Amino acid sequence: MNLSRRATLLGLATVATLGRTRLALAAAPTQARFVVVLLRGALDGMEAVIPHGDPDLARLRPGLIPPASARHDLGGFYALHPALARFHALYAAGELLPVHAIAGPYRTRSHFEAQDLLQTGVGQIGMNSGWLNRLIGELPADGDPGGIGLAAGIGTPLILRGAEPVGAYAPVGFAQPDRGLYAAIGKLNAGDPVFGPAIARGLGARRFDAATFAAGPAPDMDEAGMRAPAGPARPAGGYGFPELAARVGTLLAAADGPRIAAFQLEGWDTHVNQMQLLPFPLAGLDRGVAALKVALGAAWAKTCVLVITEFGRTARINGTRGTDHGTGTVAFLAGGAVQGGRVLATWPGLKERQLFQNRDLAPTADLRALAKGVLAAQFGLGGAALGRIFPDSAAVAPMGGLLRA
Amino acid sequence: MIRFGLGGRPDQAPPADPRAWLLGQLDGPDPALATPEFAALPSGAAALAALREDRMRRKRLAREGGSLKEHFKPRGREMFRADAAAQLGWALRTEAPFRERLVWFWANHFTVSMRQGGTAALIGPFLREAIRPHVTGRFTDMVLAVERHPAMLLYLGNAGSVGPDSRVGARRHRGLNENLGRECMELHTVSLRAGYSQQDVIAMAKLLTGWSVDPRAEPTGFRFHPFAHEPGPQTLMGRSFPPGEAGGIAALRFLSTYHTTWTALATKLVRHFVADQPPAAAVAHVAGVLAGTQGDLRAAAAALVDLPEAWTPGTKIKTPVEYFLSVGRALGETEAKVPAALGMLRRLGQPLWAAPLPDGWSDLGGDWSGPDAVLARIDFAYTMAGRSHDRAPAAIATAALGARLRPQTLAAVSTAGSPREALALLFASPEFLRR
Numbered sequence: 051m052n053l054s055r056r057a058t059l060l061g062l063a064t065v066a067t068l069g070r071t072r073l074a075l076a077a078a079p080t081q082a083r084f085v086v087v088l089l090r091g092a093l094d095g096m097e098a099v100i101p102h103g104d105p106d107l108a109r110l111r112p113g114l115i116p117p118a119s120a121r122h123d124l125g126g127f128y129a130l131h132p133a134l135a136r137f138h139a140l141y142a143a144g145e146l147l148p149v150h151a152i153a154g155p156y157r158t159r160s161h162f163e164a165q166d167l168l169q170t171g172v173g174q175i176g177m178n179s180g181w182l183n184r185l186i187g188e189l190p191a192d193g194d195p196g197g198i199g200l201a202a203g204i205g206t207p208l209i210l211r212g213a214e215p216v217g218a219y220a221p222v223g224f225a226q227p228d229r230g231l232y233a234a235i236g237k238l239n240a241g242d243p244v245f246g247p248a249i250a251r252g253l254g255a256r257r258f259d260a261a262t263f264a265a266g267p268a269p270d271m272d273e274a275g276m277r278a279p280a281g282p283a284r285p286a287g288g289y290g291f292p293e294l295a296a297r298v299g300t301l302l303a304a305a306d307g308p309r310i311a312a313f314q315l316e317g318w319d320t321h322v323n324q325m326q327l328l329p330f331p332l333a334g335l336d337r338g339v340a341a342l343k344v345a346l347g348a349a350w351a352k353t354c355v356l357v358i359t360e361f362g363r364t365a366r367i368n369g370t371r372g373t374d375h376g377t378g379t380v381a382f383l384a385g386g387a388v389q390g391g392r393v394l395a396t397w398p399g400l401k402e403r404q405l406f407q408n409r410d411l412a413p414t415a416d417l418r419a420l421a422k423g424v425l426a427a428q429f430g431l432g433g434a435a436l437g438r439i440f441p442d443s444a445a446v447a448p449m450g451g452l453l454r455a
Numbered sequence: 456m457i458r459f460g461l462g463g464r465p466d467q468a469p470p471a472d473p474r475a476w477l478l479g480q481l482d483g484p485d486p487a488l489a490t491p492e493f494a495a496l497p498s499g500a501a502a503l504a505a506l507r508e509d510r511m512r513r514k515r516l517a518r519e520g521g522s523l524k525e526h527f528k529p530r531g532r533e534m535f536r537a538d539a540a541a542q543l544g545w546a547l548r549t550e551a552p553f554r555e556r557l558v559w560f561w562a563n564h565f566t567v568s569m570r571q572g573g574t575a576a577l578i579g580p581f582l583r584e585a586i587r588p589h590v591t592g593r594f595t596d597m598v599l600a601v602e603r604h605p606a607m608l609l610y611l612g613n614a615g616s617v618g619p620d621s622r623v624g625a626r627r628h629r630g631l632n633e634n635l636g637r638e639c640m641e642l643h644t645v646s647l648r649a650g651y652s653q654q655d656v657i658a659m660a661k662l663l664t665g666w667s668v669d670p671r672a673e674p675t676g677f678r679f680h681p682f683a684h685e686p687g688p689q690t691l692m693g694r695s696f697p698p699g700e701a702g703g704i705a706a707l708r709f710l711s712t713y714h715t716t717w718t719a720l721a722t723k724l725v726r727h728f729v730a731d732q733p734p735a736a737a738v739a740h741v742a743g744v745l746a747g748t749q750g751d752l753r754a755a756a757a758a759l760v761d762l763p764e765a766w767t768p769g770t771k772i773k774t775p776v777e778y779f780l781s782v783g784r785a786l787g788e789t790e791a792k793v794p795a796a797l798g799m800l801r802r803l804g805q806p807l808w809a810a811p812l813p814d815g816w817s818d819l820g821g822d823w824s825g826p827d828a829v830l831a832r833i834d835f836a837y838t839m840a841g842r843s844h845d846r847a848p849a850a851i852a853t854a855a856l857g858a859r860l861r862p863q864t865l866a867a868v869s870t871a872g873s874p875r876e877a878l879a880l881l882f883a884s885p886e887f888l889r890r
Contacts (some may be wrong), residue, residue: 091812159653160641162814206825218827224802224834225841231876235833235883238867242885244772244824249833252826316570316811321612321634369630370615375637407653 082352082387082428083302085311085342086182087335088207089359090165091318095379096365096411097328098134099148099393103127106400111367114324124148128393133332136340140384141391145343147383147452149420150395153361153413155446159375161319164360169209171418171440179212181439182312185425186214188435189309200308202298207314215251217308219298291315291338299345302353313338318359321372339384351386354428354453356421362411365400378411381420387428387453394449416446423449457859457890458765459728460552462781465846465854467550477760480551481753485558485587487545496541497534499580499605500669500676505530506576507670531576535569536793538579539807543791547783557590557756558582559776560727564720565601565643566815569808572609578808581606584675594720594750598711599704602639605668605676611635611813618664618685631685636660638813644710646719651692658689659710662696662703717745720755723818728759730770731819737762768859769889772820775803777890778832782839782882785855787846803835804828829888836882840875848877859886 097114100121101107108115121129122138128150130138140146155173158164163175171181186199199216201207210216227235232253239245291313301307315338317331335357343350362379378398383390398404398412406412422436426448437444456463456470459477463469470476487493497505509529516527549555562582569575585604589597601607608614613635617624624630636659641647665684672678679700688695689702694709696702710716721742725733744758745751759765773781779800783791800807804823810816817823844851852860852868864884871877881887 158647159637160647161812162641163647201825201827206827211821218825224799224831225838226834227837227876227879231837231879232833234867234871234876234880238864238880238884239888242888244820245829245885245888248824248826248829252830254826319571319634319812321632322572322615368632369617369619369624370612370632372612372632374633409653 081309081349083309083346083349083354083385084185084424084428085302085313085353085355085385086209087339087355087357088165088169088209088312088314089318089331089335089357090161090314090316091359092161092164092361092363092375093318093359093379094320094324094328094363094373094376095150095152095359096362097320097324097373098131098332099124099150099380100129100131101127101150101397101400102129104397104400110365110400111373113371114367114373116325124393127397128395131329131332133329134336136336137382137384140339140343144391145384145386145388147388147390148393148395149381149383149415150393151378151398151411151413152381152395152415152417152420153378154417155443157377159361159377161360161375166208168358168360168417169207171421172442177441180207180209181421182209182310183212183214183216184439185429186216186310187212188431188439189429198309200298200301200311202294202311202313207312210312215247217251217254219301291334292341295338295341296345299342302342303346303349320363321368321374322370324367324372343384343386353385354387354424355382355384356424357382357384358417358421364409365405365411366409376410377406378413381417383420383424383452389451389454394452415449418443418446419449420452422446423452427453456552456857457781458768458771459556459760461546461549461555461777462552462784462890463855463857464784465787465851469857474760477553478757480554481591481756485554485590486549486551487542487555488583488587490545492541493545493583496538496579496583497576498674498676499577499584500671500673502531502534502576502580503605503668503676504670505534506573531573534576535579536797538576538582539797540791540793542579542582543780543793543796543807544789546780547791548789553756554590556777557752558587560724561590561597561752562586563810563815563818564723565597565607566810566813567606567610567808568810568813570811572612574606574610575808577604577606577609580604580675589752591753591756592751594716594745594752595708595711597752598639598643598707601643602635602663602707603666603675603677607635608666608668608677611638613660613663614667616660616664616666617683618661620687621664621683621685623680623683624685631657631660631664633657633660635666636663639663639707640710642814644707644719645692645713645715648715648718649692649713654690655692658691658696659706661685662689662691662698662706665700666703712749714746717742717750720745724755724759725762726818728771729762729765730767731821734764737764769886771890772823773888773890774816774818774823775800775805775828775832776807776816778888779803779835781855781887781890782836785851785882785887786839786842786844786878799835799838803831832888833879833883837875837879840878840882844874848874848881851878852881855881856886861886 116132120132123129137146154168156167169180170177199210201210201216201218236249239249298311320328346353358381359379362376363373364376368374396414398414402408418440425431509531546555567574567578567581581604585600611634612632616632617629619630633656637656665680667678667680668676669678686698688697691706696706721738722733724741725737729737741755741758744754748754797807848868867880868877871880
């Protein structure tokens with residue numbers, strides 16, 4: 051089944067490339083959209099999706115549990131953080147699937163190692179391409195020099211780096227040279243192994259600007275931290291994501307637009323005053339995913355958004371009303387393609403012996419199982435392709451039943 | 456001038472003996488600190504006092520129902536902008552650009568970002584009080600100045616970290632924040648190479664409990680609170696350290712001279728000044744100098760200059776801040792207009808003193824050369840090229856790049872349709888984008 055499905059994908063791609071028509075492309079199965087949102091800094095999973103039904107929660111983290119009246123209940127045991135109102139609406143519509151007590155295959159508590167491993171999709175440092183880039187390599191070529199992948203915001207994250215070309219979109223506020231000067235600059239850089247290809251690809255991506263945003267100039271992204279008055283700075287992470295998501299959603303919705311995009315959001319490393327600070331990036335995440343849905347329009351039905359973070363945070367509150375680096379956390383699937391409206395978890399419990407190293411939420415699921423399950427269902431990939439995207443993961447079976455049949 | 460510096464200026468003659476010129480910059484105290492402009496900037500303690508006053512004024516206004524937008528101009532923001540203007544302006548003008556690069560390198564090694572901890576107004580004092588005085592001194596002294604500075608204590612949340620068994624901890628049921636303890640080991644000193652455990656991180660965090668801030672503690676605003684300090688000795692990486700402020704200092708002295716620290720620092724220095732993939736022999740040489748001198752940063756900087764690999768041009772891609780400064784220097788600019796300059800750095804992808812995470816900005820070209828980032832540079836180049844100036848583009852090109860200027864770039868600059876296009880071509884040429 052899977053092999054023949056892959057063959058079909060390849061066949062259609064050939065049609066698309068030879069025909070170079072929108073119709074052929076539109077008929078290709080790459081109509082499926084896949085968006086990854088990386089939360090860099092480690093989201094506290096038990097603050098985002100609160101396991102209030104666990105009798106030990108209140109003992110471990112007094113002062114970190116939002117009141118029952120404010121949080122959004124998910125059927126008696128879990129509840130969404132008060133800032134996730136739009137997530138709750140998606141949940142009610144069956145389009146949001148929180149997956150709890152999950153972690154990557156690594157057990158480091160270093161942000162920097164873990165973020166690399168989260169994006170390379172392996173358990174050991176040493177891989178230098180991202181799993182989303184390898185996914186693109188498994189999909190049929192679409193004849194678009196910009197590729198079907200898109201990095202949203204300044205900087206291409208590691209998850210999208212690798213052999214396959216990817217485009218990029220970020221709003222900028224500088225004056226732009228005319229076509230002739232761009233061409234002359236491209237010529238000066240033609241022999242440069244880095245800048246030559248980057249300029250060619252960047253100019254290819256600019257057509258998005260012309261086609262999609264002709265109506266007006268792009269508003270600026272916010273100046274990090276500067277809007278915050280004195281006192282504890284508000285994390286800049288969530289700000290700007292809704293605006294960027296709206297624009298990138300429009301690109302993804304286009305019949306010949308990119309199909310795969312990655313965002314990276316910051317502001318999750320809540321060692322201090324978590325209850326006061328975490329609502330800002332959570333609200334940004336909430337509004338951004340909702341903005342994607344609006345911008346994608348009918349294409350939302352074929353969309354799956356995967357929200358992941360490098361690890362969770364300590365089960366206990368720390369000395370500065372925050373949490374330190376931990377292990378198990380929550381991930382989200384959102385989208386019209388998602389079989390949502392439920393929480394997927396084997397809950398490990400929060401008794402001392404149930405915590406990982408008597409400290410963290412114990413992981414009972416592997417992020418690679420989640421990602422493999424999504425890719426299998428969304429793109430019809432079989433075990434061999436999934437094994438190339440996630441090397442050394444043969445023992446990790448893809449989760450089933452994640453997406454609507 | 457380009458590899459070790461910040462790019463040529465039309466009013467500064469290229470050095471006759473580059474090596475002697477670089478080494479000469481390592482002598483004496485930091486030249487910026489001696490200027491009246493820097494002397495007038497606030498201390499860490501003064502910045503803490505201003506932040507406290509801002510908080511009180513904001514609360515009062517909120518209570519009285521006044522409009523924050525109209526009546527509230529935070530002093531913390533003014534201080535941040537004044538320091539940004541002073542330090543960017545100095546980097547544009549300086550005749551000791553290698554020394555300035557070292558300042559920015561160490562500031563990035565010990566990242567404090569305004570994204571966390573309300574530190575914006577404190578980063579300028581941090582650079583002036585903890586980084587600049589030690590750039591050619593001992594690494595241990597820099598570590599001690601850094602980990603005791605309010606900017607770092609607030610950024611990594613240590614200011615409120617309380618020993619669970621201390622008097623404050625027992626009374627108020629408050630406790631530990633591991634963040635500074637972890638990052639001062641992982642990022643600032645021994646690195647993950649040292650193979651320490653979670654227990655070591657906790658021990659280090661406990662040794663640092665009570666290290667906090669106080670606006671009355673001139674000059675930097677550091678205060679040790681004995682009642683918040685965890686009692687009892689701690690075992691860190693197999694060694695016992697006594698409680699008290701002295702225990703934390705002794706632990707930092709130990710970490711800052713541990714053998715893996717030399718390798719970690721040498722790897723970063725060689726990556727910054729030589730190549731993204733640092734040659735092993737070069738790393739070993741610099742690490743050896745650091746070990747042999749027990750962390751003499753002047754000797755380490757001189758060792759970098761002596762590396763033959765460091766003299767291969769164009770192997771490194773400038774970071775946005777380096778690119779921004781080199782364009783300004785090529786145009787002969789002498790001051791940074793704030794906040795306009797801050798907006799430009801943000802759009803180039805490297806907002807000033809606002810790294811996303813405590814490991815600072817990347818030193819790998821691949822992280823700065825995505826299509827979006829490169830186009831942002833070209834558009835910035837075109838924007839800056841539009842600034843009025845009276846020098847001939849070809850003369851600016853020669854002053855900025857010297858022998859690095861390629862014939863085809865000079866030809867393109869000389870035959871461009873307008874001075875603006877000529878300068879845009881210069882700034883967007885590969886030899887200008889690299890260093």
